[in-house]
Amino acid sequence: MPRRLRGLSPLVASAILLAAVLAVGAVIYSYVHTSTAAVVEKPQLMITADADYVGSTAYVEISITNSGGAAANITDVTIDGQSVKSQLFSGSYYLLKPGKELHKVVELSNLPSGEHIIIVTLADGTEFKSKFTS
Helix, strand or coil, X not given: CCCCCCCCCHHHHHHHHHHHHHHHHHHHXXXXXXXXXXXXXXXXXXXXXXXEEECXXXXXXXXXXECCCCCEEEEEEEECCEECHHHHCCCCCEEECCCXXXXXXXXXXXXXXXXXXXXXXXXXCCEEEEEEEC
8 A cells, every 4th residue: 555645734844944044044144244343343544644844844734534443542653664653642542433533733854755654553563554745
């Protein structure tokens, strides 16, 4: 006598399919959330500068904007290897919060005209670099 084969009821099949879709969706959500949170929760600095000369003295207008999702703990700012942090902030660091800007003019005695590099160093060793021409 042949056996009668029976399949899953449509209700049970729908429940299994729904559970599988929810599980895959949760895995994808977790991956995307973790990946984007790592990027959003870091400082991102935009640096601009412009120099004007009076005699041999250069007055460099520096603007550092934090467009990231975390505060930037700035420990040093250099122009062509010469530290200018003491002219930008007092103390050993400057905490630049997200969405905020540090905007100052620094004075340098022997800055030749041409292309220059500004390096902003954070407490964790991260460096942000920018070039400007005077």
